[in-house]
Amino acid sequence: MNNTRTRLIGAAVLVSLGALGVTGCGADASSTSASDGAPNGQGKTLDVLVGANTNKADQFKAWQTHIAEAFKKQTGADLKFETFANANDELSKIQTSVVAGQGPDVYAVGTTFTPTAYSTDAFVKFDSKMWSKVGGRDRFVPATLGISGPDAQNEVGVPFTSRPYVLAYNTEMFKNAGLDKPANTWDGLLDQAKKLTTGSTYGFATGYADNYTPWKFAWAMANQSGNPLVDGKTARIDDPTVLKAYETYFGWLTKDKVVNPAAVGWNDTQAAADFASGKSAMMLMTTASSKVTFDASPVKGKYAYAVMPTVPPGQSSAPSGGQPVSSIISGDNLVIAKYSENQDLAAAYIKLLTSDDEQINYNKLFGDLPTNASAAKKVQDADPSLSPIIDSASKAKTTPFTGAWGDIQLALTNVVVQARPDLGNGSINETTLKASLAKAQKDAQASLDRASANK
Amino acid sequence: MSITVKKDAALRRAPGLGGQPSAKRRRTVSEQNRPLWMLTPGALLIGLIIIVPLILGIYIAMLQLDQYTIRKWISAPFVGLNNFIEAFTSTDLVHAFGNSVGFSVIATLITVPIGVYAALATQNAYRGRSLVRSLFLVPYVLPSFVVGSFWRTMLQHDGIVNKVLTGLGLPAGQWLTGPASFWVLILVEVWAAWPFIYLMALSGLQSVDQEVHEAAAIDGALWWTKLRYVIFPYLRGPVALACLIATLHHMNNFSLAFLLFGVPAPFDVQVLPTLVYSMSFTSLRFGMGAAMALISLLLIALPLYFYLKAVRLDTGTDAGGKK
Structure with missing residues (x-):
């Protein structure tokens, strides 16, 4: 038994070494x-x-x-x-x-x-x-x-x-609250969410613990304010527009209380399940693939998709220089x-x-x-x-086309990961958030530098 | 590492190989004409499995090997010790090392009393003992993946743990992020790993001869005296070895931290394996990842070496086991 295993391991090692040796010449x-x-x-x-x-x-x-x-x-x-x-x-x-x-x-x-x-x-x-x-x-x-x-x-x-990313909204809840359709500014959407938050139902469903979605909010809001996050060879994460984006995104839970506090630990599947069970009025940053889940749930026939806001938080119309983007x-x-x-x-x-x-x-x-x-x-x-x-x-x-993007995405996600304890306690500390953005900026810039050195 | 050290020592002692034609002490019959050449396949395998990858690892750690250079990794730029310097100066390596050591040592300290107590509790025969013994092994035989996923589900913000807590009138907690996450990692690791100590302690207990029990009884030893002076010495060897192995296991446990907290890990629970993983496979800096892995290997191997020397676990003799 043992001998067989050793022999197997030996063979595996030989094979992998062989594979490594081939690499020098096998590529083109x-x-x-x-x-x-x-x-x-x-x-x-x-x-x-x-x-x-x-x-x-x-x-x-x-x-x-x-x-x-x-x-x-x-x-x-x-x-x-x-x-x-x-x-x-x-x-x-x-x-x-x-x-x-x-x-x-x-x-x-x-x-x-x-x-x-x-x-x-x-x-x-x-x-x-x-x-x-x-x-x-x-x-x-x-x-x-x-x-x-x-x-x-x-x-x-x-x-x-x-x-492409869109939001899904519960048409019945919108109707009952006297609302027609989701607003096209983040501030307007937030006002609607406040109206739709009653008792145990919440205005927004979103997953703060998701690995893929949170950075997209920061990216979209920053772009709408005219900050593409990567400007040539320079990262622009330690920037007021990004700070504002994160504050808005976290604020929905801590300040505005339009998100279920449990969302701190949710990924997007859990957020979608919450929307699908009719406990929240809007599911933000979702795609057409969520149709499968929603059509097999109590909200079937009672929901619709809409383009997410393209006007950044704090503004009533698109600022000059801002990009009206709705999705990556x-x-x-x-x-x-x-x-x-x-x-x-x-x-x-x-x-x-x-x-x-x-x-x-x-x-x-x-x-x-x-x-x-x-x-x-x-x-x-x-x-x-x-x-x-x-x-x-x-x-x-498009997100910036650079080999560093993976790292930048990771850095933007990390800001959310490290803010989750504060988020769970119900308040975001601005100093901590700024420090977190400064670290993300440093990591992103280092990665961009490596990318341009390798061009 | 320790294996190489031991092997060298063995080679030096070995007649005919170490260049010592006539050994001073008399060789025993079993030591004469030992066909040491038969060890060659083993040595070759050790070379292939341990030495060659280790050397490759050291070489890769000195390359600027990343997504830009991986296609032709042989010609990736050589950067010497830069990766090592950067690992210490601009990553979370030191912090992660502290977390790893703290986590492993605390987890071991907690599992030892539990494991030893469980072994003592199942030492004497009683009805249903074999069932209890099997049940004790359940956490140990469950795959890490299952353990991690289950605990993660239970510890969610709206999971069963918080529901029970609030049901009892206690405050709900955030278990998977923030300072509590460190203790959660320890808790789950303890839950999954104590049966290992239990097994080792059990094997120690079974080497206690019946006569020893009888002698202690004739001398009128009370349970505590018997436990302290008769049983524990037998346990010292196996449990010390178990502690060592368990601590290293905790230190190298990647799957549990990864499953419970994901990558990027919350700062409070950033441990060496997840840090190396995210450097290598999310940032795609393979050279840097290799450097970090080497540093952690050294950091772990050094105390291990001195510890092994101090307790002489490698001699195969220990107080309890001697007759």
């Missing part, structure tokens, strides 16, 4: 043939990584089978799906593949992760020839291309799905690994996934919006209730 595999029609992939297998959709596991399985069949019919090649459960999972997969110079041919990566992926220099840049292989750059909704690369000449990501450009991009020996097949796969029919099919199954312009138009025409979400997509802005 150039593309194969360059035909423009569907490549012949007879006898080949394309390895693709996609995010597992655990909410709709059955549909996800059916979708995989369907895509594999369609791909086989077009190219003759087999499709092998690998899935990842969360961002960390995907990150480890990318790291090992990049180091080993082998792994999936095509990855689906989140939009905010695209700059990090780009900075590894491990993914294929799209020139006009590459774009035409995936169906042409002009087949996409222009706004979705905003986070494909640092500029139009250096794009690595092909938009696959779009998931959110969704998934497809990237092709440089080491892939099936570049043409990879392009054919992307072409299939971003085609009219497949985009509409994907939207029907999972609720994510098409990035293909004509598909997006058809989806919008077919379902008018989606118009606020499509409207938000048009008001979306």
Whole structure:
């Protein structure tokens, strides 16, 4: 038993050492043939990584089978799906593949992760020839291309799905409170939330302990006040606009008391469950994917989506220099690994996934919006209730395209994590918050410096 | 580390290998003509499993290896000790080290009495003893993932713990953030780890001969005297070893802190493993992460080395076990 184990460990070590040794030379595999029609992939297998959709596991399985069949019919090649459960999972997969110079041919990566992926220099840049292989750059909704690369000449990501952020509101509660629809300023929205907070129901549902959402509030409000957070090579986190953003976001719970105090420990799933059970009037910073949860809950038929405010806190109209953003450009991009020996097949796969029919099919199954312009138009025409979400997509802005963004996002999240004890005690100490922002500024700047040193 | 030290010592003592043609003391029969070459596969494995990765780790710690350079990591810029200096000067390393040590030592101190008491309680045969013994092992055999997730759910702001507390008229607490989080980590670790001490104490107790019990009874020893002067000496060896291993386990426990508090961790509960993790895998600074991991290895290994020397656990003899 012990011997077997030791031998196994030894073998594993040898294999991994071998893999490490290969890395020096294994990285740059150039593309194969360059035909423009569907490549012949007879006898080949394309390895693709996609995010597992655990909410709709059955549909996800059916979708995989369907895509594999369609791909086989077009190219003759087999499709092998690998899935990842969360961002960390995907990150480890990318790291090992990049180091080993082998792994999936095509990855689906989140939009905010695209700059990090780009900075590894491990993914294929799209020139006009590459774009035409995936169906042409002009087949996409222009706004979705905003986070494909640092500029139009250096794009690595092909938009696959779009998931802009919106808010969901309980139409019944709004009606009962004599309100028509959510306001377009944060101050106005807060006033509405105060009106909607009665007894055990609260105006806003939001997850302060979520790992992904809180920084988006700070980003949106700062941008609306004219601060993009990254200005060239300089971080602008230690800034009055950011302070104001965090104070507003925390103030909903501590000062205005329009959020359930338990939200201090909630992630977004818990916040959505609260909204779904009718205990809060608005769910902030959510996407169309929440439709699945809401439609299977007591609020079914009693809620609607709306664009989140685009006027920063403390203002009644957009200030000059401010950007009326409602959401980050959110969704998934497809990237092709440089080491892939099936570049043409990879392009054919992307072409299939971003085609009219497949985009509409994907939207029907999972609720994510098409990035293909004509598909997006058809989806919008077919379902008018989606118009606020499509409207938000048009008001979306890209997060700064820098390899440092991952760190900056982490620093912005950390401000919320470290403020949670104060938040739980019901008051935010301004000095502590300022110190926290100063630390975030330092970390973000250090990361930006490394990014520009590596350019 | 200690393994290499021991091995060197063994090699020096070994006849024919250490360059000592005639040993001063007489070699026993079992020591003569020992086929030491048969250890070669073992040595090779140790080299592959421990030495080579360690050297690689040291090398990586001196590289500026991050998302920008990982694709061609062999040619990542060499920065010498910069990562180490930066780890000390501009990260939370020292703070995390303090947290880690405090957490591990306190957790061990709490688990020892619980484990020893549980072992004593299940020493004498009674009806249902085997059931109790099995139940005691439940926390230990549950995977960390399950333990962490359960406790996290229970300790939520609107979770069952706070509901019970408020039901009893006590104030609800914030368990997963702020200063309380440190004690929560200790509590959950103690809950999951005390059966290890229990097991080791139990094995110590079982080495107590029946005659010793009888002799103590004939001498008229009362329970406390018997416990203090007869039983405890037997336990000293195994429990000291258990303490050492348990403390190191606590120190290296990544999953529990990660599951309970996530990354970025609240400041009060930033421990070495989660700090190294977030440096390596959320900030993607692999070189820096390796440097931090090495520093923590040294910080842990140094006291461990002196402790091992002091208590001589490696000699295999201890007071209680001698007959």
